[in-house]
Amino acid sequence: MNVASFFDRSATAVAQVLGECDSDRLRLKLSGLAVALAFDSKAVRASEGVATLELATDLLARFYPGLGLIPLDDDPATVAMVSKLGEAAGAIHPGIELKPEMCTVCCCLIVGSRVPALGVPTIFIGSHGWNAILDPSQPVGSLDTLNPFGAAAAACVGVANAFRFAFADLLPDTRPDRALEFDVLHHRLGRCSVGPALPDRVDIDGTHLVGLGAIGRAAAWSLSHAPALRGRLDGVDHEAIEDSNLQRYVGATQADAAAGVLKCQSVMAMFRGSGVQVVEHPLTWGQYLRSRADCRLDRVAVALDTPDDRISLQAALPRRILNAWTQPGDLGVSRHGFTSGPCLACLYLPEREVPSLSHLVADAIRLPELEVRGLLHAGFRVDAAFLGRVALAAEVPLEALLPFDGLPLRSFYTKAVCGTTWFGTGAGGDRGAMAVPMAFQSALAGVLLAVEIVADAVMLRTTAMAPLTKINLLKPLGSRLVEPAAKHKSGQCICQDDTYRAAYQRKYA
Numbered sequence: 327m328n329v330a331s332f333f334d335r336s337a338t339a340v341a342q343v344l345g346e347c348d349s350d351r352l353r354l355k356l357s358g359l360a361v362a363l364a365f366d367s368k369a370v371r372a373s374e375g376v377a378t379l380e381l382a383t384d385l386l387a388r389f390y391p392g393l394g395l396i397p398l399d400d401d402p403a404t405v406a407m408v409s410k411l412g413e414a415a416g417a418i419h420p421g422i423e424l425k426p427e428m429c430t431v432c433c434c435l436i437v438g439s440r441v442p443a444l445g446v447p448t449i450f451i452g453s454h455g456w457n458a459i460l461d462p463s464q465p466v467g468s469l470d471t472l473n474p475f476g477a478a479a480a481a482c483v484g485v486a487n488a489f490r491f492a493f494a495d496l497l498p499d500t501r502p503d504r505a506l507e508f509d510v511l512h513h514r515l516g517r518c519s520v521g522p523a524l525p526d527r528v529d530i531d532g533t534h535l536v537g538l539g540a541i542g543r544a545a546a547w548s549l550s551h552a553p554a555l556r557g558r559l560d561g562v563d564h565e566a567i568e569d570s571n572l573q574r575y576v577g578a579t580q581a582d583a584a585a586g587v588l589k590c591q592s593v594m595a596m597f598r599g600s601g602v603q604v605v606e607h608p609l610t611w612g613q614y615l616r617s618r619a620d621c622r623l624d625r626v627a628v629a630l631d632t633p634d635d636r637i638s639l640q641a642a643l644p645r646r647i648l649n650a651w652t653q654p655g656d657l658g659v660s661r662h663g664f665t666s667g668p669c670l671a672c673l674y675l676p677e678r679e680v681p682s683l684s685h686l687v688a689d690a691i692r693l694p695e696l697e698v699r700g701l702l703h704a705g706f707r708v709d710a711a712f713l714g715r716v717a718l719a720a721e722v723p724l725e726a727l728l729p730f731d732g733l734p735l736r737s738f739y740t741k742a743v744c745g746t747t748w749f750g751t752g753a754g755g756d757r758g759a760m761a762v763p764m765a766f767q768s769a770l771a772g773v774l775l776a777v778e779i780v781a782d783a784v785m786l787r788t789t790a791m792a793p794l795t796k797i798n799l800l801k802p803l804g805s806r807l808v809e810p811a812a813k814h815k816s817g818q819c820i821c822q823d824d825t826y827r828a829a830y831q832r833k834y835a
């Protein structure tokens with residue numbers, strides 16, 4: 327079977343997740359792997375079932391070269407869904423095999439209420455409102471409500487389980503999840519009550535979504551599947567979709583990458599026909615702030631790449647910040663005011679002195695720091711001669727570097743050093759800034775960020791939650807997902823500074 331054009335990016339993610347760095351071995355293993363997704367008319371006729379099917383298809387097509395879409399009855403709605411999902415998978419990976427040999431199928435995710443005999447390991451996934459449900463032995467069903475959040479989370483957790491089946495030989499903990507219900511509103515596990523109904527009208531006016539990469543667009547995807555949502559959503563991201571993004575960008579297609587569609591335009595398109603009005607800002611956060619006359623920022627949902635970006639976002643003093651991340655080891659969301667509890671900067675201020683960019687670049691490409699600092703300052707673009715020196719000094723094959731010819735040195739560092747395994751998986755420093763996670767990890771972080779926005783907008787939680795939620799999808803979900811956190815122990819954070827605290831209180835008094 328044919329692996330996707332963006333395989334190299336997937337290989338980097340797998341290398342970081344599994345510690346397996348031999349790209350040729352991974353390609354060989356992956357080219358013989360397929361996953362099946364089976365469903366019946368009960369799933370197709372329930373809104374939540376459709377959300378789970380659409381997101382699971384999207385995530386699976388971004389990784390496996392084979393995706394078996396198996397109808398479990400001959401109802402016309404089921405048959406139509408097979409074609410619809412097949413088309414969506416083909417738009418992501420045109421060479422995908424939609425009828426893989428069963429001997430290549432490592433497991434089957436099942437949505438609906440039938441129990442097929444397929445001769446492969448099965449995982450039943452579905453949802454009841456806020457609750458994502460998974461069971462290895464019996465159908466769990468999907469409700470027909472207009473709440474997509476448990477359904478979307480079920481897709482992520484199901485796809486994570488499929489991944490643990492597929493790479494059982496490389497993962498330290500390959501146990502599948504036991505039967506579970508995951509309440510994505512309260513972040514509790516176990517037999518949960520169904521929880522409060524999502525109101526018929528949810529006004530998210532005044533929300534900013536900053537950073538429309540893998541996490542931000544998964545958040546947008548989830549919000550766009552909740553028809554009750556109303557109001558204005560400001561999307562901020564200055565970049566365009568590229569081929570290398572397709573590995574984990576929910577809803578993004580080969581056509582988007584080929585046309586270089588702006589990330590904020592792509593997100594706006596998700597909400598077409600909905601009650602949410604997305605206003606696009608193809609700017610960096612700093613440029614966006616300078617373009618605004620009003621300094622009040624009511625609710626800012628953040629999915630930016632680096633700790634420094636998050637710290638500078640906090641410095642703009644939004645009333646409330648909702649933050650989502652993926653990093654080696656876990657994914658998560660955090661909730662922040664400013665005066666009490668940790669602010670966003672408290673979580674990202676370094677514990678010790680951080681090496682400068684020129685130091686990091688020079689260290690990775692093995693050239694003198696003084697020279698690198700000068701080149702970075704001058705905006706130098708790497709050329710064939712420079713790449714030849716890097717190849718020699720860092721002992722990296724020149725042909726691996728040539729595709730990056732012409733990039734500014736800073737982008738070369740981000741894409742060639744941090745975004746591949748040629749310079750080792752630890753390249754890029756130890757602050758987790760450039761980790762490349764798997765699609766299902768970013769997607770769950772995005773789904774949880776969307777829930778934070780909705781929960782904050784309609785005050786759905788009746789009791790206060792601790793600031794942090796952390797989840798590791800590479801092993802069975804733990805029973806405790808929520809963690810306390812305190813302000814930065816140095817006492818030097820802006821939220822511990824009287825001037826900033828007074829400014830915040832003046833803004834939102």
Ligand SMILES: [Zn+2]
Binds near residue numbers: 670672673819821
């Ligand atoms: Zn702070």
